[in-house]
Amino acid sequence: LLNLKNTPLGFPAKGLVVFGLKPDVHSVPEGILFYQQLMSKLRVLPGVESVSIMEERLGSGWSDNSDMKVDGKLPDVASGSSRTVRSNVVGPDFFHMLGVPVLAGRDFTDSDTATSPHVGIINEEFAKRFLPNLNPLGHTIGTQGGEYTMTVVGVVKDHKYRSIDETPIPMAWYMYAQIPVLGQMHVEMRVNGAPLSILPAAQKVVQQLD
Secondary structure (H helix, E strand, O other), rough: OHHHHOOOOOOOOOEEEEEEEEOOOHHHHHHHHHHHHHHHHHHHHOOEEEEEEEEEOOOOOEEEEEEEEEEOOOOOOOOOOOOOOEEEEEEEOHHHHHHOOEEEOOOOOOOOOOOOOOOOEEEEEEEEHOOOOOOOOOEEEOOOOOOOEEEEEEOOOOOOOOOOOOOOOEEEEEHHOOOOOOOOOOEEEEOOOOOHHHHHHHHHHHHHHH
């Protein structure tokens, strides 16, 4: 247990507040607007450093796993290796908020909208396994069925996602405003001071919007 306690997560846990919510929305554009307004209002609360959202919560044990196309086709992998990619839908400034270093390219921003070019971010393990000895930026990634295709705009450092004892797995993240997500998301806030003290103010913001 002591070893697990001292296992590096790849991001600082101190000051991180996470809570889930399911707004009463009836269309994808309505949901996007709700989360845009929510993040905008939470960012200006006293003590809040940064805010973002994610579909699958860190440490929940849940993940979305599937094969993924790279540059329009399923990638070749070494014998015994897997094509499985763990993916998640997140919001702007996600990696800055989480404290995960962006090794190349950039984070998601508010300018990544439903009408702008669709973009994705991958981790080190994804780049090593599926784009070895290449600059990953500018390559495309997408679902096996071809529903979504994104251009890689960033590479982030490997970090813990589902559990603290997991080994690195290829990961890809999509911008929530570019994927038709409707329903529950998890809000992440990086705050100064006692993390739980921000919850009453955050709850009031949610109630005003919902």
